[in-house]
Amino acid sequence: MxxxxxxxxxxxxxxxxxxxxxxxxxxxxxxxxxxxxxxxxxxxxxxxxxxxxxxxxxxxxxxxxxxxxxxxxxxxxxxxxxxxxxxxxxxxxxxxxxxxxxxxxxxxxxxxxxxxxxxxxxxxxxxxxxxxxxxxxxxxxxxxxxxxxxxxxxxxxxxxxxxxxxxxxxxxxxxxxxxxxxxxxxxxxxxxxxxxxxxxxxxxxxxxxxxxxxxxxxxxxxxxxxxxxxxxxxxxxxQRFVSSLFPSEFPSEIFDDLQKQGPIISLTFVGTSADQPALSVISKKFDVHTNILSGNIVQLKDKPFGKLIAHIQGPKDETDKALAYLVEQGVQVSEVSNNG
Structure with a gap:
C-alpha cells in the first residue's frame, strides 16, 4: 500500500x-x-x-x-x-x-x-x-x-x-x-x-x-x-524503548549477592505463556525458590507480552530442570550475567 x-x-x-x-x-x-x-x-x-x-x-x-x-x-x-x-x-x-x-x-x-x-x-x-x-x-x-x-x-x-x-x-x-x-x-x-x-x-x-x-x-x-x-x-x-516498559535495574550489591545463591534469569512470555503461573509452578514442581526482581506484563495489539527478571535459588540440578521446564512451556529464558 x-x-x-x-x-x-x-x-x-x-x-x-x-x-x-x-x-x-x-x-x-x-x-x-x-x-x-x-x-x-x-x-x-x-x-x-x-x-x-x-x-x-x-x-x-x-x-x-x-x-x-x-x-x-x-x-x-x-x-x-x-x-x-x-x-x-x-x-x-x-x-x-x-x-x-x-x-x-x-x-x-x-x-x-x-x-x-x-x-x-x-x-x-x-x-x-x-x-x-x-x-x-x-x-x-x-x-x-x-x-x-x-x-x-x-x-x-x-x-x-x-x-x-x-x-x-x-x-x-x-x-x-x-x-x-x-x-x-x-x-x-x-x-x-x-x-x-x-x-x-x-x-x-x-x-x-x-x-x-x-x-x-x-x-x-x-x-x-x-x-x-x-x-x-x-x-x-x-532496547532503550523496550526497557522503558520493562524496567530491569536494581542495586548492584543486591545483584551480586543473589547471583552467588543461584542464577538470575530473564524470562520473556508471549501469548498464552504470559497467562500461566510459570514461576509458581516450578516452585512446587522442583526444589527451588523463585523471587521476581523486576518486570512487567503488557497487552500488545493481539496478545499479552511480558518480561521478568527473576532469581532462582536451589540445587543446580533442580534449577536446571526448572529452567528446562520453563522453556518447554514456551517461555524464553536467558541468564543475566550482569546488572545491565
Missing part, C-alpha cells in the same frame, strides 16, 4: 550548510495494517511521514502509494492523489473561527462535492468519532481529545485508503491517548484503512501496531513485527 524506496532528504540551513534529515530509508507498509515508526526527537520520523504525501519532496528516492508513483505526478495529479491520503497532526490544525461541522465541510467543498454528499459525510464521520452532538460548536469549546477527533473525522471524510498520523497523541493525557488509539484501531478494523503513524511513545506502538520501524539519525535501524522487536531488540536505541 505504501512503499518508500531509498528515501533521502537534505535541507539547506541559513548558513548554507546541509542538514541530512533522512538517509536511504526503505519501508513497505502492507494494505490494511497499522505500521508504527518510532524514534527520539530529531530522528527524522516527521520528515519521513511528510514524504509519503510529498508535503516534503525527497531529495532522492521513490514514493508509491496504492501502486501509484507520486514522484512522477503533475501538481494536479498529486492534489488528486492526496485526497486518498488522510493526515492528522499533533496540533490538530483546525480553523478556530469555523464550527466543527465547517471544519470538515470546507475541505470537501473545495473538492467539488455536492452539498447533500458533504452533509452526509460530515454527519457520518462525526458520528463515527463520537462527536455528532458537537457539530455546531467551535474548536475552543472542545477538549484536546475532542479536537483530535474532529481532525480524524475531517481526514476520514475524504474516504481515504491511507491515514497518516504525525504524533497525533503527543499533546494528550494518557487516558485521552488511549481513547484516540482505540478509535484508530476501530477505524482500521471497520474500514480497512492502512495507517502509518509516527510516535516517540512505545505505549502507542504496543497498543495498536502490527509492525514497527525504529529510526535514529535519519535512518531506519531496525524494523519488524512488534512482537519480534519486543522479544529480541537488536539495536541499543530499540
Amino acid at each position: 505504501i512503499e518508500l524506496k531509498n528515501i533521502s532528504k537534505t535541507f539547506s540551513s541559513k548558513k548554507n550548510k546541509e542538514v541530512v534529515a533522512l538517509q536511504d530509508v526503505t519501508l513497505h507498509v502492507k494494505k490494511g495494517e497499522i505500521f508504527g515508526v518510532i524514534g527520539y526527537s530529531g530522528a527524522g520520523k516527521s520528515t519521513l511521514v511528510r514524504c509519503v504525501n510529498l508535503l516534503e519532496k525527497p531529495t532522492s528516492g521513490e514514493v508509491f502509494v496504492n501502486g501509484e508513483h507520486l514522484n512522477e505526478m503533475s501538481t494536479d495529479q498529486l492534489r488528486q492523489a492526496r485526497q486518498n491520503i488522510g493526515m492528522i497532526f499533533q496540533g490538530f490544525n483546525l480553523l478556530k473561527t469555523a464550527t466543527v461541522y465547517d471544519n470538515i465541510a470546507i475541505p470537501l467543498k473545495l473538492t467539488g462535492l455536492a452539498a447533500s454528499e458533504i452533509n452526509e459525510r460530515v454527519e457520518k464521520y462525526l458520528s463515527i468519532v463520537g462527536l455528532a452532538d458537537k457539530k455546531n460548536v467551535f474548536p475552543n469549546q472542545l477538549s484536546g481529545g475532542q479536537k483530535q477527533r474532529v481532525a480524524i473525522a475531517r481526514a476520514l471524510s475524504h474516504e481515504p485508503d491511507v491515514l497518516l498520523s504525525d504524533e497525533a497523541t503527543s499533546a494528550l493525557d494518557p487516558e485521552t491517548t488511549d481513547s484516540i488509539l482505540e478509535l484508530l484501531l476501530k477505524i482500521n478494523k471497520e474500514f480497512g484503512i492502512t495507517i502509518l503513524l509516527i510516535t516517540h511513545e512505545m505505549h502507542v506502538i504496543q497498543k495498536i501496531c502490527d509492525r514497527v520501524a525504529v529510526m535514529e539519525n535519519g535512518e531506519v535501524i531496525e524494523q519488524g513485527n512488534v512482537i519480534d522487536i519486543y522479544s529480541a531488540p537488536q539495536q541499543q536505541t530499540t
